[in-house]
Amino acid sequence: MSPSTPFNVIYIGAGTINFGGPVQPWNHSIRIEKKLGSRLNVVGIVDIYPQAAHKVIAKKREEKVGGYEETLVFESIQDAGIVLQGDKVPHLAVIGTHPWTRGSTKPGSDAEIQLVAAWPKIGMHIEKPLSSSSVEEVMKVVQKLEEAGTVTSVGYMLSGKRDEEDHRRKQPYYHGDRCEVFDGIEIPIGEDDCYLNELSALIDVIDGIASRDVIQSPYEDAVKSYKLTWDIRLQGEATERARGIIHPPLDASS
Ligand SMILES: NC(=O)c1ccc[n+]([C@@H]2O[C@H](COP(=O)([O-])OP(=O)(O)OC[C@H]3O[C@@H](n4cnc5c(N)ncnc54)[C@H](O)[C@@H]3O)[C@@H](O)[C@H]2O)c1
Numbered sequence: 486m487s488p489s490t491p492f493n494v495i496y497i498g499a500g501t502i503n504f505g506g507p508v509q510p511w512n513h514s515i516r517i518e519k520k521l522g523s524r525l526n527v528v529g530i531v532d533i534y535p536q537a538a539h540k541v542i543a544k545k546r547e548e549k550v551g552g553y554e555e556t557l558v559f560e561s562i563q564d565a566g567i568v569l570q571g572d573k574v575p576h577l578a579v580i581g582t583h584p585w586t587r588g589s590t591k592p593g594s595d596a597e598i599q600l601v602a603a604w605p606k607i608g609m610h611i612e613k614p615l616s617s618s619s620v621e622e623v624m625k626v627v628q629k630l631e632e633a634g635t636v637t638s639v640g641y642m643l644s645g646k647r648d649e650e651d652h653r654r655k656q657p658y659y660h661g662d663r664c665e666v667f668d669g670i671e672i673p674i675g676e677d678d679c680y681l682n683e684l685s686a687l688i689d690v691i692d693g694i695a696s697r698d699v700i701q702s703p704y705e706d707a708v709k710s711y712k713l714t715w716d717i718r719l720q721g722e723a724t725e726r727a728r729g730i731i732h733p734p735l736d737a738s739s
Contacts, residue, residue, distance in 0.1 A: 525552030566603025588616020
């Protein structure tokens with residue numbers, strides 16, 4: 486896609502992570518507006534509570550933010566897929582719903598699969614945690630996304646240089662309007678906004694002006710962290726069971 490053409494975005498979830506709330510810095514929409522400027526065309530917002538989507542659209546229009554003039558509201562990805570075709574096909578979906586809506590092949594928890602079914606070439610930003618399903622289920626989603634060639638980025642929002650300092654890189658921690666990118670090193674968000682950087686890299690790849698390795702946390706990498714957290718939990722619980730501490734039965738197959 487040419488970087489001069491309209492860039493269609495669909496948000497899945499009209500809540501805090503996508504549209505902001507009382508606590509900074511979560512708000513993907515303001516970063517995407519900054520990155521795309523006049524190219525932005527928010528073609529749809531999907532939310533099971535459509536009034537939440539109508540509310541954020543009304544606020545953007547009231548604030549005269551560009552890109553929301555034609556935004557439609559849908560209660561499901563399937564409904565959006567029927568309507569948003571031709572020049573309304575989204576280039577990017579931003580999945581900001583709860584973990585149980587994604588990272589699985591099971592209906593209702595299969596947002597990524599529904600998105601690819603509706604728009605096979607769509608790119609995705611997916612919030613963390615990746616899922617609440619088993620690692621086996623998430624691996625099936627990895628396979629489906631790889632088969633589709635989907636460009637993905639997961640919201641770990643890593644920051645810092647990608648060279649010899651990689652080993653020091655950490656999850657950024659925010660203090661008011663400042664972002665701690667390395668232990669003890671803080672910078673104003675405006676100077677190196679980790680959220681903007683991640684979304685910007687993803688959009689550049691979708692635009693075809695950057696290679697996939699600029700995305701610091703693609704889905705197939707993020708799934709390794711997901712697996713690790715499950716391994717730690719299961720091992721911890723096994724150890725406690727061996728000591729006679731009983732846990733409620735775990736359904737790791739869901
Ligand atoms: N807000 C944060 O600080 C934050 C930080 C990191 C990660 N996250 C991730 O983002 C997710 C969402 O967080 P939030 O704070 O925006 O929550 P939120 O409750 O403010 O918003 C979630 C929205 O998703 C909608 N929704 C729920 N199920 C849906 C479905 N199946 N289809 C369409 N819409 C659906 C809800 O109606 C709601 O409007 C979290 O669960 C987490 O995975 C949030």
